[in-house]
Amino acid sequence: MGHFKEDGKFNENSYLIDAEFMKLKGTLSIYVIENDGMRMLIDTGETLPARRVVKKLKAMNLFPIHKILFTHAHWDHVQALPRILKQMEGEDIEVLAHEDAIDILKNPEELNEFFEYIVEPIENVTPLKANDIIDINGFELEILELFGHTQDSIGIYDKTNKNIFVGDAIIDHLDLDTYTPVLYGPHFDEKQLLKTYEKLDEMKTELNSISLAHFGVYSGVDFINLVESVKDKYFKAKDSIIKWYLENPDVDYVTEKYQENIIPNSKMFPKENLGGIHWFMDQHIKTLKAKGFIK
Numbered sequence: 001m002g003h004f005k006e007d008g009k010f011n012e013n014s015y016l017i018d019a020e021f022m023k024l025k026g027t028l029s030i031y032v033i034e035n036d037g038m039r040m041l042i043d044t045g046e047t048l049p050a051r052r053v054v055k056k057l058k059a060m061n062l063f064p065i066h067k068i069l070f071t072h073a074h075w076d077h078v079q080a081l082p083r084i085l086k087q088m089e090g091e092d093i094e095v096l097a098h099e100d101a102i103d104i105l106k107n108p109e110e111l112n113e114f115f116e117y118i119v120e121p122i123e124n125v126t127p128l129k130a131n132d133i134i135d136i137n138g139f140e141l142e143i144l145e146l147f148g149h150t151q152d153s154i155g156i157y158d159k160t161n162k163n164i165f166v167g168d169a170i171i172d173h174l175d176l177d178t179y180t181p182v183l184y185g186p187h188f189d190e191k192q193l194l195k196t197y198e199k200l201d202e203m204k205t206e207l208n209s210i211s212l213a214h215f216g217v218y219s220g221v222d223f224i225n226l227v228e229s230v231k232d233k234y235f236k237a238k239d240s241i242i243k244w245y246l247e248n249p250d251v252d253y254v255t256e257k258y259q260e261n262i263i264p265n266s267k268m269f270p271k272e273n274l275g276g277i278h279w280f281m282d283q284h285i286k287t288l289k290a291k292g293f294i295k
Helices: 050-059 081-087 099-106 109-115 190-206 220-247 251-261 275-290
Strands: 008-011 014-018 029-035 038-042 067-069 094-098 125-128 133-136 139-145 154-158 163-167 172-175 178-180 209-212 216-219
Touching: 014 050, 029 133, 029 139, 029 209, 038 133, 050 081, 067 133, 094 099, 099 125, 109 275, 163 190, 178 220, 178 275, 190 220, 209 220, 216 220, 220 251, 220 275, 251 275
Parallel strands: 038 067, 067 094, 094 125, 163 209
Antiparallel strands: 008 014, 014 029, 029 038, 133 139, 139 154, 154 163, 172 178, 209 216
C-alpha cells in the first residue's frame, strides 16, 4: 500500500476521511473504526469542514457515529465536535480522551490564546489511560500514551490489523517528500517525545502500518522508513529552524530555507507556493521560543 491518502477503507475495520486542514486537501486525516455496526471516529477536525466530513461519513455508510475519541486536545482535532454532535442529535455518543486532556478540554483558554483559534469548552468526556481497552462490539483497541507533542497524546493500537493511530504524536508527514516536526504548543516536551520514538521503534515488528493525523497511512517499506528515520528528521528540522532563525528572524526567510533544504521535492509545498508551510514554520518558531530553544 505504501502511502494510503484517499478517502476510504484501508483495512478490514478502518477508514480514512480527509478533513482538509485549513481547506488544504491531504493535510488532516481523521479515521473511523467500524465493527459489526458500531463506529468510532478518531478526532473531528476543525469546525469549517465539519459538514463535508459528515457528508463523507454518510456517503461511506459510516453514519451515525457511536464513539468519538480525541488523540489530544489541540484545536484542529477537537474544534468540530459541537457541529458533528448537532448532526447526530438524539444519538447516544460517548466522547473519550486521555485523562490529562479532560481539564484542557473543559478549560481551553490557554490553548486558544496560544494558537489564536477558538475551541468551546468540552465536557462529559470519558477519561482514558495507558493499557485501557476500547471495545467496538467485540473488536478491541488498546490505548498507549505517546507523550511529547503534548502530554495528553495517545495512540490507538489495533492488534488485529497491526495498525496504530498516533494523531500528531510522531511527525507530520504529509507525503513521502513533505514533513515537519511536531513542534506545536505550550505543552511540548522533547524528552517525552524521544521516549515516544523509542516506544514506537520497539513496537515496529508488531505493526504493519501507522496512521498519522497529518497525513494518511504508511505501510510496508514506507512505514519502516518512517519509524527508523523519525528521530533524525526531528533533529534535522528543529536544529535547522533554530539556525536559520538566528541568521534571520523573518519567518519568510526560515520558510524559504526549510523548503529549499528539507523538503526540496515537495509537490504540496513547492517553492512557488509557500503559504501553507509558512504557517507551520511560524508555529514551530513560536513553540521553540516558548520552550526556551530560541532565546
